[in-house]
Each structure stands twice: as C-alpha cells, then as structure tokens.
Amino acid sequence: MNAEIYYVEDDLVIAESVKEYFLQRDMNxxxxxxxxxxxxxxxxxxxxxxxxxxxxxxxxxxxxxEWIRKRFxxxxxxxxxxxxxxxxxxxxxxxxxxxxxxxxxxELEVLHxxxxxxxxxxxxxxxxxxxxxxxxxxxxxxxxxxxxxEVSLTPLEYRVxxxxxxxxxxxxxxxxxxxxxxDVNGNYVNDNTLTVTMKRLREKFQNPACIKTVRSFxxxxxxxx
Amino acid sequence: MNAEIYYVEDDLVIAESVKEYFLQRDMNxxxxxxxxxxxxxxxxxxxxxxxxxxxxxxxxxxxxxEWIRKRFxxxxxxxxxxxxxxxxxxxxxxxxxxxxxxxxxxELEVLHxxxxxxxxxxxxxxxxxxxxxxxxxxxxxxxxxxxxxEVSLTPLEYRVxxxxxxxxxxxxxxxxxxxxxxDVNGNYVNDNTLTVTMKRLREKFQNPACIKTVRSFxxxxxxxx
DNA sequence: AATTTATTATAAAGGAATTATTGTTAAAAT
DNA sequence: ATTTTAACAATAATTCCTTTATAATAAATT
Numbered sequence: 001m002n003a004e005i006y007y008v009e010d011d012l013v014i015a016e017s018v019k020e021y022f023l024q025r026d027m028n029x030x031x032x033x034x035x036x037x038x039x040x041x042x043x044x045x046x047x048x049x050x051x052x053x054x055x056x057x058x059x060x061x062x063x064x065x066e067w068i069r070k071r072f073x074x075x076x077x078x079x080x081x082x083x084x085x086x087x088x089x090x091x092x093x094x095x096x097x098x099x100x101x102x103x104x105x106x107e108l109e110v111l112h113x114x115x116x117x118x119x120x121x122x123x124x125x126x127x128x129x130x131x132x133x134x135x136x137x138x139x140x141x142x143x144x145x146x147x148x149x150e151v152s153l154t155p156l157e158y159r160v161x162x163x164x165x166x167x168x169x170x171x172x173x174x175x176x177x178x179x180x181x182x183d184v185n186g187n188y189v190n191d192n193t194l195t196v197t198m199k200r201l202r203e204k205f206q207n208p209a210c211i212k213t214v215r216s217f218x219x220x221x222x223x224x225x
Numbered sequence: 226m227n228a229e230i231y232y233v234e235d236d237l238v239i240a241e242s243v244k245e246y247f248l249q250r251d252m253n254x255x256x257x258x259x260x261x262x263x264x265x266x267x268x269x270x271x272x273x274x275x276x277x278x279x280x281x282x283x284x285x286x287x288x289x290x291e292w293i294r295k296r297f298x299x300x301x302x303x304x305x306x307x308x309x310x311x312x313x314x315x316x317x318x319x320x321x322x323x324x325x326x327x328x329x330x331x332e333l334e335v336l337h338x339x340x341x342x343x344x345x346x347x348x349x350x351x352x353x354x355x356x357x358x359x360x361x362x363x364x365x366x367x368x369x370x371x372x373x374x375e376v377s378l379t380p381l382e383y384r385v386x387x388x389x390x391x392x393x394x395x396x397x398x399x400x401x402x403x404x405x406x407x408d409v410n411g412n413y414v415n416d417n418t419l420t421v422t423m424k425r426l427r428e429k430f431q432n433p434a435c436i437k438t439v440r441s442f443x444x445x446x447x448x449x450x
Numbered sequence: 451a452a453t454t455t456a457t458t459a460t461a462a463a464g465g466a467a468t469t470a471t472t473g474t475t476a477a478a479a480t
Numbered sequence: 481a482t483t484t485t486a487a488c489a490a491t492a493a494t495t496c497c498t499t500t501a502t503a504a505t506a507a508a509t510t
Contacts, residue, residue, distance in 0.1 A: 044450050071356060077346070087332045094338035099346055100325070101339075107312045113319035114326075121302070121324055121346055142396035142442050154496055155441035155468095193498055195458060215457065215506065379485055418487055420469060440468065440495070452510085459504065470493070479484070 002026040007051040008038045021108040035059035054082035062096045069097035077118045130165040133210040157201045164221045173218040227251040232276040233263045246333040260284035279307035287321045294322035302343045355390040358435040389446045398443040
C-alpha cells in the first residue's frame, strides 16, 4: 500500500465509492463513521492522511480537526469533504487547521489529485528506511521489520545488517565486514565470530533468500522477489 | 512581512487586487507578468510561495510549474489560479506538481485561507503540547501530565523527557543526550548519571511502555497504544 | 568418481559489556 | 533547617559477544 487514509464520514455510499476508487490506486481507506470512533483509533494508529466530513453524528468535523491538530500538531494532514461550500465555511475549515477543502459533490479524480498533492508535500525529506525484499530497516528508529513485524536484533546484528543493506547488490567481503564492524586499531576478532553473527541474523529472518553467501568472498544482500 | 509571494499573472486587475488584499495581511506579493520574467527572478531569489496563472503570454503555467519543480524540487509551493475548471484541467494542474488549485473567479478570503494552509504545511510545526501515549508535555507551561494528572519532574528530568519527546519515534543515543543535556564545553558527567535519571523518570510514570531502552544505542520514546 | 582441502555452518558455554538498581554525599533550593 | 536535586560509586541483573569444537558443504585435485 502506498498510503493509509482514514475517512471520517457517516454517509456510507460516498465513503464506499471513495474507498473503492482509492483502493484501485494502491491507497487503503478506512471508513470511520463517528468522531468518537475516529479519536479512539487515532490514539492507537496514525494514518498518512485524514479525510473529514463536516457534519458527523456526534461532533462537528471542525472540532475533530481542531482536536487532531492539538494532539498531533501538523503531523497528519486533513482534507475536508463537505457540502458546505460558502466562503465562510471554507475559511472556517482552513481555520481549524485543514490542509485542503473540497466541496461535495466532487469528482473522484479531483479528490485523488488533491490527496496526492498533500501527501507529496508531506513526504519525508530524508530517506530513513532501507529495503531488501520484505526486510525494512528504519535508521532513525534503529528498528528492523520483516513482513511488517518488528524483528529484535542485537546491536552487533543490527550494525552488520545495516552495512549489508547500505551496500545492497554488492558482495561485501568478510575482511571488510571485520574491518567495518570489529576493527579496533587493526585488531579483529576471530573470523568465526562473523560467521556466527551471520547465522543468527539469518535465523531471525527465517533464512531469507536475500542474504547470500558468496563463498571465499563474503556475503551479499539482494532483492529476489 | 510574514511571507513573500510571487504571483505570475498577466491580468493586472486581478493581480493588483490580490496584492492589495495580501498586503493588508502582512504578506508581500510581487507581480510577474510572464513566465520568462518569473524564471529570471526565481533564479536569483526564491519566494515562500508562487501563485500561477494557467495562460501566460509566453508559456503555459503548467510548463512553468514543471520547470519550477525540476529546478527547486519541492522547496517552493505552487498554487494555480485559473479559469480552467474542468476536471481534466485540475488533474493536469496537480500533475504538474502544484500544491493547490483554485478556479477563477474566486473569493480573496478563500485564496488567503488556502495560501495560509499551504504555508503552514511548509513550516516546521511549532507546538506547545507533545504527546506520547498518555504522557503529555506542555512546553509553554513546563508541566508534564500522565493520564491527565500532573507529574512533578526535576528540571533535569524535564529536559531529558522533552528532548526524547521532541524526537519521538527516533532512537536518541546516550552520547547525544549527554551532549544535549549535560555538555559543558565537551565535558560530560559520568555516563551512569544518565542511566539513573532515566530510571527515576520511568519510575515517576510507573515505567511506561513508551520509553524504550535500545541497548548499546540509547533510548527511544514511541506511541504504543 | 572419490578424496582432499578450504570454507562456511552449527551448537554450546563461559566471559564481556551494557544497563538497572541502590545507597551515599554534596550542593542547591525552598 | 529541611527538603530536594544531581552526581557518582558499587553492585546486581541482564543481554550479548566471542570462542571452541565439530559438522556440513563446496571446490579442487587426483
């Protein structure tokens, strides 16, 4: 999935059509039909973007938007989707902290363009995640995932994996790994230490195909899917 | 001045009314009446935002927008202002890299709201309350809450928590914490002081799940609910 | 094809390193 | 004067790294 979107809307006909349209464009839309439900889920998991109806059964979208801004600052972009198209409404919508405002009825294509524009603007400037097959390494978090699940690595394992992933596609010699990870003024450890570390690393990912042994040279990580 | 805006538009009547309206709201608008002129100035000086008409005397706004994206990447936000209101036009406008799209004729208030929304998105979010799970830190008040209850921290504890919460989701190394909190001309305290401070901090929040130890790196705060 | 050789994999067990805990003291704040 | 805070030392608890010994495998040689 390219993006995770929450759509707070009580009109399920509109909501479902949006969900379907976006699903075909590799974006998952979760429909939430009340402000209270939305808040509850937002405290647990944050999406890449929120689409918001103005009139909800329990609370106005405006209040929900203000709550989101207070709780998550600018982290999550909000786009209003509402029949309220008066100038004063639009101003109020933006005033509550929204990033965009689209008046119903709207074309799905236009909504899609606007969502993409906002997400583009949000995009993280720095590349913090490295991928190889289903393995994902988050450099900022110092955390590694396999199939979305966190895999707990020891510091040494992490450093070895990081080095290999930063050199994805290249065969990294044992010598180089020893120098990079273990070198203390030219004194390395027993060569087998690397072998054991690699074994443990592979074990934690259930011996993935993307970690290859290159006999008499070293190891190489590579996309295989 | 709150913001510097370039408006590329050949219809001077519209352009002047926008300029005047924005000037009263502490934003300076420079009117550029051709794409060529805009490019020339942009190479010398970059504004906070660009408003763009679709049809210009020398070149289409679409091409100019693409040129801006190529040259300045995502740095400068672009908002289209045009009579072309068909769905296909809007999609094309966003496709060229625009951040927003407003169809003429428009209300100045709406334009203003949209410009503010885009600029808000561009700026670093400055916020007074930081959250992590049920911990809430109010920067203005210098007070910390857990489950709505005030928790009394020592100045040092507060500073450590603040730093961690401002870097929520990132692993902060012990070294960095020592530098940020304890550094006095390169002299830090005993490394264990940090360990003890962390222990006390955790104690006051009943060892919350959101404060994690990342062995051999440091600590990380993260939402877990 | 069988044997040798070199290289890497596996398993288990101390030892090393890191972080947590507790208590003490000196300085600072109330 | 009493309480609070910060720094540090000593020790405990935990996690981890390294080594040793042995097995498995691939490549090279006969």
